[in-house]
Amino acid sequence: MDRRDFLKTAAGSACLLSMSNLRLGFEHGNTGTVPVAFFPEEAWAETPEVLHEASYYKKLEHKEVQCLLCPRKCMVGDQERGYCGVRENRLGTYYTLVYNRPCTARPDPIEKKPFYHFHPRTLAYSLATAGCNMNCKYCQNWEISQVRPEQVRNFLLTAPDCARRARDLDCVSIAYTYTEPVIYWEYMYDIAAEARKAEIKNVMISAGFVEEKPLRDLLPLMDAVKIDLKAFSDKYYREVCGGRLEPVLEALKIIREAGVWLEIVYLVLPTLNDSPDEIRALSAWIRKELGPDVPIHFSRFHPTYLMKKLPPTPVDTLERLKKIAQTEGLRYVYIGNVPGHPGESTLCPECGARLIHRTGYNVRLEALQGDTCKQCGLKIPGVWSSP
Ligand code: SF4
Known part of the structure; x- marks a missing residue:
């Protein structure tokens, strides 16, 4: 065993x-x-x-x-x-075995996913089933991701009921999240179709370890996708996550080409995926293949699951990586999992005005008016309009 x-x-x-x-x-x-x-x-x-x-x-x-x-x-x-x-x-x-059978469904702030350029200050009805197609040694949700459906408490929730509940709870979107939504593709697809009919948005939070055909078939129903990019090294993918890098890079390009709003999270593990060279190469790849306007969040690691001996990511490491990514030309670079850090807020890359002020899940619009910086008139990429 x-x-x-x-x-x-x-x-x-x-x-x-x-x-x-x-x-x-x-x-x-x-x-x-x-x-x-x-x-x-x-x-x-x-x-x-x-x-x-x-x-x-x-x-x-x-x-x-x-x-x-x-x-x-x-x-x-x-x-x-x-x-x-x-x-x-x-x-x-x-x-x-997980169609209509989630183990979690609850409203969360959209910033928790995190999405920073997608309907800020709204709620996402957040859904998960048991299971995952990877095995990250630091998984925050391992109690539901690394088990079979019969090993957790589930409830019966049909796709139309899910869309109704999201609406009743004033959620602007339904988020497929916590575990890997690719493994409950059929359920996600049918909910997303119901949500569309009810004018509710769909957002997927995924590691992007998915075949091309199911991804392309799903994207027309998605309004935003957040990809957890684990590292810019195939060795790390194989040894720490039980996956591979190349299919994830392909998925990122497909999502971007499809015109679906995309944000990337990079969880920084001290000594394992935090080298300046790796971040430089990653940032250059994003700028070239996806464009400089795709937001990237460098998130702080906290010891958990099989990685309890590794210390939390030092905040100055996150700050250093943010600077490297900006130097490589990325325009929206955030620091995550450090509530109150100035790196949570959105600044205008042209004039430096603070567009959105964030302290944890307290979010205040400041210099952002519609989709534009009030101070210099720059159009800020994202999905800002009222649903
Ligand atoms: S190939 Fe299919 S069965 Fe195997 S891990 Fe991926 S989704 Fe699950």
Whole structure:
């Protein structure tokens, strides 16, 4: 049993114990606590509402299938699951096990995702299912990302109900977040279509480890995407995250070409992905391939999961990396996870006026008027207009 399996088993036992008497759950958000009907999962987890055929796979001989959703392209035998633990082969048909089956749904400030150039000061109804197609050793949400769906507490939430709840809670957008939304692609797609009908925006928070076809099929329904770029090194991707860099860079280019609003987060791990040369190369790549106006957030790491011995990122490291990225020509560079730091605010790259003042989730519009700097008239890239 490897560490991932051990964690799954341990987390599963704890969660299953706590599930036995559940009948009513709650969404927690900054608009208060909202009751959600909880039914015992055994009553619905195997119904057609949840057991949904996967959209991207091919059937092979001897009832084997190959998943075509992410670059792992798992080969999955009958009665087995892919790496992410949420897709199962049953007699040669491949199913997602997390359709209509989130483990988290609650309103969050959009700045928490973080999006800094997308409808500031609004709420995003934030949704996740169990599972992930990577295994980052510092994952903040490992209790839900590194387990199987039956090992967490889930509730039944259909796509139309999700759009209705977002509207009832005054959320401007629905955010697919916390774990990796690519692994619940079918559910995300159907919710996004319902949200569009209800004039609610869709934002995806992803590591971008996804095949080209499902990404391109999804983007017409997305209003914004935030990509967690883990490093600018394939070695780091393989050793720390269990992924690969190249497919993520491709995904970034596809998102940008599609004209969907894009922001990038780079979590800085001391000694592992914080070298000035790496940040210089990364910034030059972003400027050349994506353009200088894509915001990048250098975020502070806090010890967690399998990386408890590494210290938090020193703030002066973040400040140094921000300067390097600006010197390389990136125009909107932020410091994240340091509440109150001036690097959270948006400054006009032309005249230096403070456009948006942020202190944690307290956000005040200052020199931004519509999409323009009041002081010098520069048009500021982003999605600012009222929904
Ligand atoms: S989505 Fe899951 S099953 Fe499909 S290739 Fe990726 S890890 Fe494997």
